[in-house]
Amino acid sequence: xxxxxxxxxxxxxxxxxxxxxxxxxxxxxxxxxxxxxxxxxxxxxxxxxxxxxxxxxxxxxxxxxxxxxxxxxxxxxxxxxxxxxxxxxxxxxxxxxxxxxxxxxxxxxxxxxxxxxxxxxxxxxxxxxxxxxxxxxxxxxxxxxxxxxxxxxxxxxxxxxxxxxxxxxxxxxxxxxxxxxxxxxxxxxxxxxxxxxxxxxxxxxxxxxxxxxxxxxxxxxxxxxxxxxxxxxxxxxxxxxxxxxxxxxxxxxxxxxxxxxxxxxxxxxxxxx
Amino acid sequence: xxxxxxxxxxxxxxxxxxxxxxxxxxxxxxxxxxxxxxxxxxxxxxxxxxxxxxxxxxxxxxxxxxxxxxxxxxxxxxxxxxxxxxxxxxxxxxxxxxxxxxxxxxxxxxxxxxxxxxxxxxxxxxxxxxxxxxxxxxxxxxxxxxxxxxxxxxxxxxxxxxxxxxxxxxxxxxxxxxxxxxxxxxxxxxxxxxxxxxxxxxxxxxxxxxxxxxxxxxxxxxxxxxxxxxxxxxxxxxxxxxxxxxxxxxxxxxxxxxxxxxxxxxxxxxxxxxxxxxxxxxxxxxxxxxxxxxxxxxxxxxxxxxxxxxxxxxxxxxxxxxxxxxxxxxxxxxxxxxxxxxxxxxxxxxxxxxxxxxxxxxxxxxxxxxxxxxxxxxxxxxxxxxxxxxxxxxxxxxxxxxxxxxxxxxxxxxxxxxxxxxxxxxxxxxxxxxxxxxxxxxx
Numbered sequence: 001x002x003x004x005x006x007x008x009x010x011x012x013x014x015x016x017x018x019x020x021x022x023x024x025x026x027x028x029x030x031x032x033x034x035x036x037x038x039x040x041x042x043x044x045x046x047x048x049x050x051x052x053x054x055x056x057x058x059x060x061x062x063x064x065x066x067x068x069x070x071x072x073x074x075x076x077x078x079x080x081x082x083x084x085x086x087x088x089x090x091x092x093x094x095x096x097x098x099x100x101x102x103x104x105x106x107x108x109x110x111x112x113x114x115x116x117x118x119x120x121x122x123x124x125x126x127x128x129x130x131x132x133x134x135x136x137x138x139x140x141x142x143x144x145x146x147x148x149x150x151x152x153x154x155x156x157x158x159x160x161x162x163x164x165x166x167x168x169x170x171x172x173x174x175x176x177x178x179x180x181x182x183x184x185x186x187x188x189x190x191x192x193x194x195x196x197x198x199x200x201x202x203x204x205x206x207x208x209x210x211x212x213x214x215x216x217x218x219x220x221x222x223x224x225x226x227x228x229x230x231x232x233x234x235x236x237x238x239x240x241x242x243x244x245x246x247x248x249x250x251x252x253x254x255x256x257x258x259x260x261x262x263x264x265x266x267x268x269x270x271x272x273x
Numbered sequence: 274x275x276x277x278x279x280x281x282x283x284x285x286x287x288x289x290x291x292x293x294x295x296x297x298x299x300x301x302x303x304x305x306x307x308x309x310x311x312x313x314x315x316x317x318x319x320x321x322x323x324x325x326x327x328x329x330x331x332x333x334x335x336x337x338x339x340x341x342x343x344x345x346x347x348x349x350x351x352x353x354x355x356x357x358x359x360x361x362x363x364x365x366x367x368x369x370x371x372x373x374x375x376x377x378x379x380x381x382x383x384x385x386x387x388x389x390x391x392x393x394x395x396x397x398x399x400x401x402x403x404x405x406x407x408x409x410x411x412x413x414x415x416x417x418x419x420x421x422x423x424x425x426x427x428x429x430x431x432x433x434x435x436x437x438x439x440x441x442x443x444x445x446x447x448x449x450x451x452x453x454x455x456x457x458x459x460x461x462x463x464x465x466x467x468x469x470x471x472x473x474x475x476x477x478x479x480x481x482x483x484x485x486x487x488x489x490x491x492x493x494x495x496x497x498x499x500x501x502x503x504x505x506x507x508x509x510x511x512x513x514x515x516x517x518x519x520x521x522x523x524x525x526x527x528x529x530x531x532x533x534x535x536x537x538x539x540x541x542x543x544x545x546x547x548x549x550x551x552x553x554x555x556x557x558x559x560x561x562x563x564x565x566x567x568x569x570x571x572x573x574x575x576x577x578x579x580x581x582x583x584x585x586x587x588x589x590x591x592x593x594x595x596x597x598x599x600x601x602x603x604x605x606x607x608x609x610x611x612x613x614x615x616x617x618x619x620x621x622x623x624x625x626x627x628x629x630x631x632x633x634x635x636x637x638x639x640x641x642x643x644x645x646x647x648x649x650x651x652x653x654x655x656x657x658x659x660x661x662x663x664x665x666x667x668x669x670x671x672x673x674x675x676x677x678x679x680x681x682x683x684x685x686x687x688x689x690x691x692x693x694x695x696x697x698x699x700x701x702x703x704x705x706x707x708x709x710x711x712x713x714x715x716x
C-alpha cells in the first residue's frame with residue numbers, strides 16, 4: 001500500500017455471495033445479476049465494480065451468485081438454439097429459486113429482458129429491474145445524492161438507447177433521468193428513443209462477424225453520436241459499450257470522446273471510483 | 274329489372290369473394306397455432322382503436338404528409354363504406370337512399386362522404402406524385418419489382434374512379450330529385466348542380482344511373498381484386514392489429530416441445546407422468562406451414578410500405594436482409610404451396626420439393642440484430658422477429674447449421690456457462706480487488 005497522507009482511507013470491498021449469505025441464514029434485499037460481460041469483459045468489469053460501490057455506498061443488503069451464476073442463455077435463444085437456452089434457464093432458475101430470490105437487479109439489458117420476460121414461463125418468477133431504473137429510484141428517493149462531478153464534469157453528453165432496454169422493454173426515460181440528475185442536458189441523436197439505431201450487437205451478432213454489407217452498424221451509429229458533438233457517450237448495456245467504444249476508436253476519437261455506462265457516471269460523480 | 278340485374282351481380286361478387294376467403298382460410302388452416310392466446314380483449318380493442326382507427330403509427334411527425342394522406346383515405350373509406358352499404362340495400366330492395374330516415378345523422382354521413390371523396394381524390398394525386406416524382410427511398414429496393422409499383426398504381430386509379438363515380442352519382446341524384454324530396458346534404462355536388470340544371474331529363478338520369486352503377490361495380494370489383502394483390506391490406510390490417518401478440522415485446526416464444534424434453538431428461542418420473550407426447554413435427558420454420566397462421570396473416574397484411582426495411586440497421590448498412598422482403602416471400606410461398614397444402618392429409622402430405630429457404634437465405638436471417646426497429650415501425654403490427662428466429666431455430670436445431678462463430682458460442686455456453694471462451698472457475702475473479710473510500714461505505 002502506498003502511503004499518501006492526503007488520500008482518504010481505502011477499504012477492500014468483500015462482495016457477498018448468496019452461498020455465504022444462505023449459510024448464515026440471511027437473505028438479501030436484491031440479487032445483483034452480474035452477467036457474462038460484467039464478469040469477464042475487461043471494460044464491463046469496471047461497470048460491475050462501479051455498481052457494487054454504489055450498492056455499498058447506499059448500504060443496501062445485496063448479494064451476487066458469484067461462481068454459481070451462468071449465462072442466461074439469451075444469445076443462444078436468439079441464435080435459434082432453444083435447447084441450450086432452456087438448459088441454461090432451467091439451471092439458473094433452480095439456483096435462484098433454491099435461494100428464494102425475489103428481486104433481481106442487472107446492468108445488462110439482455111439479461112434483464114430474458115430474466116424478466118422469458119424465465120417466468122419456465123418457472124422463474126422474479127421482480128427484475130435494470131440498473132438504470134434502480135439508479136433512478138435511488139436518486140429520486142434521496143438515497144443517492146449526486147451533483148455534476150467526476151468524469152462528466154464540464155462535458156457534454158449523449159445517450160445511446162439499447163434496443164433491449166428501450167424498444168423491447170419501453171425503458172427510455174430512466175437512464176435519461178439518471179444522466180439529468182448530474183445537471184446535464186442530453187444532446188439527443190437524430191434517431192433516439194423508439195427510433196434509436198441498434199449498435200449492431202443484438203440477436204447474437206456480438207459473437208459473430210457481421211454479414212456482408214457496405215458498413216458496420218456500430219460505425220453508422222457512432223457517426224451519429226459524434227455528430228451531436230458530445231464528449232461523453234452514455235450507455236446502459238455491455239454490448240452497446242463495446243460497439244460504441246470500437247466505433248469511437250475507428251474514428252480515432254478515443255482521446256476526446258469517452259464511452260461510459262450510466263453507473264460509472266454516477267459512481268464517479270459520488271467520488272466512489 | 275334493375276333489382277334483378279343487381280341481385281345477380283351482387284351474388285356473383287359475394288360468391289367469388291366467399292370463394293377467395295374460403296381458399297385463404299384453407300391455406301391458413303394448415304399452419305401452426307399461435308404462441309399465446311387471443312385474450313385481454315379490452316386492451317386489444319383499445320390498441321386497435323389507437324393504431325388502426327387512430328392511425329397512430331402512420332401519423333408520425335417525420336412523415337406527416339404521407340401519413341395525413343393515408344389517414345384521409347382510411348377515414349374516408351370508413352365513412353363511405355356506410356354509403357356503400359346503403360347502396361347495396363337500395364339495389365336489393367329497389368329503394369332510394371334507404372338510410373335517409375336517419376335525419377341529421379344522415380346529413381353528417383352524406384356531408385362527410387362528399388368532403389372525404391374530394392379529399393381522397395387529392396390524396397390519390399398526392400400519392401401518385403410521391404410514387405412517380407418524389408420516389409421515396411423506401412420504394413426502391415431489390416424486392417420492389419415493377420409489378421409492386423403497378424399494383425399500387427392500379428389501386429390508386431381505382432380509388433380515384435370510385436370517388437369520382439360517387440360524386441357523379443350524388444350530382445345525378447340532386448339533378449333528378451325535386452329539391453324538397455332530397456334527403457341528406459351534399460356540399461360539393463350541391464354547388465356544382467346549378468351548372469347542370471340546363472341538361473335534359475334523360476341526360477340527368479344518365480348521370481345518376483351511370484354514377485350509381487359505375488360506383489357499385491367498382492366497389493364489388495375492388496372487393497374481389499384486393500385479396501389477390503398487396504392491397505388485401507385494406508381488409509386484413511384491422512384484424513391483424515387486433516390479433517397481434519400483446520405480450521412483452523422482447524419475449525421470444527418458449528418452445529414447449531423443448532421444455533418437455535428437458536423435463537423428461539432431468540426427471541424420469543416426469544416422463545412417466547407426461548406419458549407419450551407426440552414428437553414435434555419439426556423444430557422451427559422450414560416452410561410456410563411451420564409458421565403460425567398469424568405470420569401468414571402478417572404476410573397478407575403487408576402492403577410493402579417499407580418502413581421496416583428503412584429502419585433496419587442491417588439493411589441501412591448494406592446487408593442483404595430486408596424485413597419487407599421476408600413477408601413478401603412468405604406470401605409468395607403460400608400462394609405457391611397453399612393449393613397443394615389445402616388438399617394434403619396426414620397420410621398424404623404435400624411436398625413440392627421446395628421450401629421457404631428457396632426464397633429466404635440464411636445470409637438474410639443471420640444479419641438480423643433482433644433490435645425490433647422493424648416491428649416498432651410497422652403501422653399494421655407485423656411481427657418480423659419471430660419469423661427470423663424460428664427460421665434460425667430450424668437451421669440450428671434441425672440442420673446444425675449456423676455461422677462458425679455462433680457454433681463456438683454455443684459450445685462455450687454449454688461448457689463454461691459463458692458465450693466467450695472463459696473458464697467458469699474465473700467467473701467471480703472480478704470481485705478480487707475492489708477498493709473504495711472507507712468513509713463512503715454505509716453499513
